[in-house]
Amino acid sequence: MSTTPVPRREAAFIFILITVALDMLALGVVIPVLPKLIVQFEGGDLRSAAHAVGVFGFAWAGMQFLFQPVLGALSDHYGRRPVVLASNLGLGLDYVFMALAPSLPFLFVGRLISGVTAASVATANAYISDITPPEKRAGRFGLIGAAFGLGFILGPAIGGALGEHDLRFPFWAAAFFSLANFVYGWFILPESLAPEKRTEKVVWRSANVIGSLNYLRTHPTLALFALALFLSYLAHESLPGLFVLYTEARYHWDASTTGWALAIVGISQTVVSGGLVRPTVARLGEKTTFAIALASGALGFLAYAFAPTGALFMAAPPLIALWGMANPSFQGLATRLAGQSEQGRLQGAFGSLRGVSGMVGPLLFTQIFAMSLSLDLFIGAGYFLAGLLLAASLFIGLKAIEKGSR
Template identity: 85%
Template sequence: MTSAPQPRREAAFLFILVTVVLDMLALGVIIPVLPKLIVQFEGGDLPSAARVVGVFGVAWAAMQFLFQPVLGALSDHYGRRPVVLASNFGLGIDYIFMALAPSLPFLFVGRLISGATAASVATANAYISDITPPEKRAGRFGMIGAAFGLGFILGPAIGGALGAYDLRLPFWAAAAFSLANFLYGYFILPESLAPEKRTPNVVWRSANVLGSLDFLRRRLALTLLAAALFLSYLAHESLPALFVLYTQQRYNWDASTTGWALAIVGVSQTIVSGALVRPAVARLGEKTTLTIALACGALGFVAYAVAPTGAAFMAAPPLIAMWGMANPSFQGLATRLAGASEQGRLQGALGSLRGVSGMIGPLIFTQIFAFSLAVDVFAGAGFFVAGLMLATSLAIALAAIRREKGQNVPAEAGPDRR
């Protein structure tokens, strides 16, 4: 069977880019207002609201952890298109539910549903694997990363502006983005997974957390890559957990300064993902690009930890941004180790690793920060630990790369029928 024409593939890729931007816009617009709405429900009790915000964050990550493998397995059997569209529609309805939530328990239920339906990012990655030759996947995953970053740069800005008028308004905007994305995809998005490449039945053994992680154990190179990627995900959790607290404690930054600094970080990462990943992979290859990216990330975290002034601290974001080339390279290498009918389960399993990091990472890094303040020692210890995680990730990734050459799986490999 001949492959899809190039113009059709390009149109499909453009849709996935738009999908990711709109999904991240929808998620991003509620970031500035969700904690404030929780404070409102808690009657202005900030300590109580802070604890609730933490519970909401863990619950959302847990739903991602549980549902990434399910959606990945479903997409391997039914195709990518219905899963992506169902996710967009479900998110839109859920944001409306949260906009109308009369109490905190209703808002919590809405957040759980959001975590489950937003798990389609793995399916979007599988879609990219379907329509892109293996040697070009890392570059396209980099563009997905840029779309991800763009949505998260614009989303909070839009949400903050709308929230100044009404805390519920950003939820309605998020619903509009998601439902518009559903309609766009319904009329435009083609299916990427040919019927003959689908699994004959839903592989429920892989459609759960333990089964999906077992999928990663079938090949040693894939296991090592997954371990390295997990450490990279875990190190990333130090940024949302520590950035605001650390810069306030050490450099006395106010909210405005912190906001501008985060914007610079976001823009830097988007530029790297959108403009540097493709030429870097084309010139250096995925393996060298991954090595450089992880090394830069480790150095960037060490720079965060030891920077004596705020100005010195802001010299590190370019290094952290270069780390943004790691995930597309990880993804490109991993997709070579799974067959065409396994890409959904692969992405679901990798998504579960991100979910685990989202559940435990904030706790790890905030506890390190709290301990460092309690004993009055190195306040940047959390960032230093994140740097060590990336250094370890690099060592494991290099071990995986040494074994990867002999373990490639051709794109036409048959489905896992276990």
């Protein structure tokens, strides 16, 4: 546990919440318009755009997969603050590059760069582990989820509104938020990892994909946790991969409607993460909370898959939001099994797994969607598959929690 005095730990936690909220705001701004910009570059061909969206998602996650372990190991040695600042600066400059992209290949290069620089999530989780006692981490991770949700309430709404005027405007807004976040962090964000608690040198054997996964392999219980998280991560990829294209094809939503719908998703997530995680974990325990969360998420995906109208589709976000209680419970348990100087490597390893799911998921779900359009099959098949993945995650996750509690 950190030896930082309690008032400083509380202040640092507030700082990292604001940092995450600003980061997610920037990411959320471009969500409603990026697929539509790709459709524009593809001459309005929705099926071709679906293939391209899948490739973009695969490439972005591939960069995450390769670089998150590196950044996690660097943060264990140099501290969390410089990694967060570098991420924010890099994202801001990259959004400018994408705003000016004259063609689809340039836009693709921009997504590759953002995959490298978008590292603040894993580092923020390690930051929280640094400043929070183990028994309080699940609640704190829940509040991080609320900061995510706040960013996704405002971000898609702003992006959708700006995108109605010009699909490039949201990228300029995202650049502003990321660069403002960098300036804020430069002057305000404190370091969370004391020098005496850092690794003596960068542990390069874990600062790569193979070393990162080997780190999990040497901790069997963590490996089981990681498998359950991977399936959950994979199911989650159906949301950014399909939401915009699916609602446009099935319900004929424009950018503004999509942005407001995503804002409702963000509101639901914020209510759950900010208001329900801590009392639910305190009352029911992490295991029961996890089970309720995964079951709710699976039901939400089934509702997405079968909803015949947009109004019924929008009845599902509260169920999907309850799924957000699963990750804080898992993170709280997993961080207890790793030493303080290993938290960056742990989060880097989880980031690598998320990178794998991010590479597989966009291709998997967008190709299922494109095939559904081409062959006139069940258009909700991708979301149905996501529900099955969450059911498998629930089964494996309960086994991991049981093993970790022995």
